Amino acid sequence: MACADSKVDLWKIPLIALNMTVRKELGLYLNPRNTVAADWMSVAEAMGFTYLEIMNFEASRNATLAILEDWQAKGQEASVGKLISILEELERKDIVEDLLPVINKDVTRYLESLERKSEPPVQVPEVDSCLPRSQERLPITVEDHEDAPEMFDAFICYCQSDFKFVHEMIQQLEQTEHRLKLCVFDRDVLPGSCVWTITSELIERRCKRMVVVISDEYLDSDACDFQTKFALSLCPGARSKRLIPVVYKSMKKPFPSILRFLTICDYTRPCTKAWFWVRLAKALSLP
Structure with missing residues (x-):
């Protein structure tokens, strides 16, 4: 099975x-219980989930997202091609036909992100005989050195509107007895590099x-x-506790389902707020 645009094996x-x-579009098709067409339960069974697991999915707000x-x-x-195959075997080709164009777009974006990650640096003609001839990787952070790249305890994933809380995080985790080293993109990364x-x-x-500041x-x-x-792709199933979600203010939108199986640090609960920074610091200090 291949992507219509790039002939990629899905x-x-x-x-x-x-x-x-x-994923939300799939939910719109599969979440309603259907006696005629296959629904999310049939998909979950085809994916190999047990009866008990399927019954637990039924308690989810969005069963399709959960499975x-x-x-x-x-x-x-779990691959895109396998998912499409399951839908076709369950005679839900209507879903495949409707969603294949957007699925192909997502696959294209995913492959492009992998290419950006692995592509070699752009080579330019030498214009000055004084240019260094070393093949060392150029510095990417403020404190990078040729013989010692700068290392961090944690990368902070945030959007610009949440930067005030990120600043508080810096004060609580870097400038206290915890002495952690955080990678904050706007502060630590040198300008002029490819973001991705x-x-x-x-x-x-x-x-x-x-x-992850949610x-x-x-x-x-x-x-x-x-x-x-x-x-998440670096630690499937969160086996290495690599990713830590943090909620610091109330939300109007649903919590992202892709992170729902991870234990969060919740700054919004008054009863546990006093322990928030200690818990987060301990999690980031683990080997």
Whole structure:
């Protein structure tokens, strides 16, 4: 099975490539219980979930989103091609026909993000004999050195409207006895670099953890969406406790289902607020 535009084998594309828009559209088709056409229960059964697991999904606000996230956590078994195959086997070709164009767009964006991550630096003609001939990677952060790249305890994923809270996070985690080192893009990354390439490099190689500052604005941010999905792809099922969601203010929109299986740090609860920074600091200090 291939992508209509680029002839990509969709069986090799992990489910994480599908963004929230496609997942919500699938829910609109599959969530209503249907005695004629296959619904989310039939899809869950075809994915290999047990009867008990399926009964637990029924308690979810959006059963389709829940099964997609749990299936995605199984790793290579969950692919875009496999999902389409399941829908076709269940005679839900109506869904495939309606959503294939947007699925292909998501797959294209996903592959482009991988290419940006792996593409070599642009080569330019030498115009000055005094230019350094070293092939060392150029610095990407303020305190980078040729022999010692700057390392961090955590990458902070945030949108601009939440920067006031990020500033408080800096004060509480860096400038106290915790002495943690945070990677804050606007403060630490040198200008002039490719955003996607540098972000991937920092999350995968320079930062032990990633803190995701969740807000209504976060849900509308393409950059935050990419960073979160990229970090999740590095630790399927959150086995390494690599990603830590933080909620610091009340939200009008639903909490992102892609993070619903992770334990969150909730700054909005008065009864636990006193322990918030200690818990977060301890989580970020783990080896």
